[in-house]
Amino acid sequence: MNPDLTNQSHGQKFVQAAIDFIRKQGFQHIRLVVATYNERAIKVYERCGFKEADYEWILAGDVLEEFVIIEYGVENR
16 A cells, blocks of 8 residues: 555555455455465554464465465454
């Protein structure tokens, strides 16, 4: 996101719109994989109801990075 637009709840609104769209498509579950260093994104997802489910290491190019798997149950809304 453009740094000029941060801290205005745009990320949370975008995630909520995505959740609503996915629910309308008939899906019951959302799973995302997010780099653990992306703390701001993780906080936005958590504010929208996502829960940490697991962690895994993924080779990104030639660097081993830690990722968090976060999940959201659409049926719980």
